Amino acid sequence: MSSTYTFILSLLLFVGFSSSKKIPPYLTLCSRHDPNLNECVKNAVEQLRPHLALGVPELLLPPMDPLVLPEAGLSSGDNFKASFKNIQIYYANEFRIDNLNVNLDKYHIDLELSFPRLRILSQYNIDGRILVLQLHGHGPADGNFTDVSANAAFEGELKSKKGKEYITIKSVKVDLKIGKPFFQFENIFNGNEELNVQTNKIINENVVDIIDELRPVIDKTVTDFAIGIVSRVFNRFSFDELFPK
Ligand SMILES: *[C@@H]1O[C@H](CO)[C@@H](O)[C@H](O)[C@H]1NC(C)=O
Numbered sequence: 001m002s003s004t005y006t007f008i009l010s011l012l013l014f015v016g017f018s019s020s021k022k023i024p025p026y027l028t029l030c031s032r033h034d035p036n037l038n039e040c041v042k043n044a045v046e047q048l049r050p051h052l053a054l055g056v057p058e059l060l061l062p063p064m065d066p067l068v069l070p071e072a073g074l075s076s077g078d079n080f081k082a083s084f085k086n087i088q089i090y091y092a093n094e095f096r097i098d099n100l101n102v103n104l105d106k107y108h109i110d111l112e113l114s115f116p117r118l119r120i121l122s123q124y125n126i127d128g129r130i131l132v133l134q135l136h137g138h139g140p141a142d143g144n145f146t147d148v149s150a151n152a153a154f155e156g157e158l159k160s161k162k163g164k165e166y167i168t169i170k171s172v173k174v175d176l177k178i179g180k181p182f183f184q185f186e187n188i189f190n191g192n193e194e195l196n197v198q199t200n201k202i203i204n205e206n207v208v209d210i211i212d213e214l215r216p217v218i219d220k221t222v223t224d225f226a227i228g229i230v231s232r233v234f235n236r237f238s239f240d241e242l243f244p245k
Helices: 037-052 193-205 207-213 215-236
Strands: 005-010 067-076 080-090 096-103 108-130 133-161 164-178 182-185
Touching: 037 096, 133 193, 133 215, 164 215, 182 193, 193 207, 207 215
Parallel strands: none
Antiparallel strands: 005 067, 067 080, 080 108, 096 108, 108 133, 133 164, 133 182
């Protein structure tokens, strides 16, 4: 792909949380020496799950149903620009853990999640050419996704801060699989209903290629988001606090 994409994602979603620095009482922590550490961490996530929809302020986890991102944008040179505002992602809290492997000797976490359904609502603004499509419009966008899965490999290390040790994430490798979503962009031809219907049809017929075209951007966004979420927890609580001896 010769085009280069740039992406801006604002993670303002975390601003506004202030709460006591305490592990939530319903959460059972896992000893770092637990012989079934993976099972234990999985169970801990299940303990959190009923609280994920509204968020877990103690762990700085934002509400997940919907998960709100104020803004995301992408562009390809001078040819294509798209921005999305007030992005609301529904049903992210319904993820399933297909695999989890926590290695606390190497501070390495492998995680495989699948999302049976996701619905993403936003206000879009699109201008330019992508694949065969010349697009120009703004308005509400709606997208339904099934069969989304994400594998993430986190590499961390231990760092000292004020006499305590914290896990810091050095890198994450994310592999994202997106099934065939279905989109509806309203007003994509600024009011021409006939063209609007046609354009949405073409977008949905080509959606797999469009996603491939935008893949570097999508991967980067999801990677940054994953690092953001995990780092928040690991920066807030020391290794001893999260994984007692
Ligand atoms: C997404 O699914 C919901 C039902 O869950 C439906 O109301 C909505 O119209 C769908 N959106 C699109 C773009 O198909």
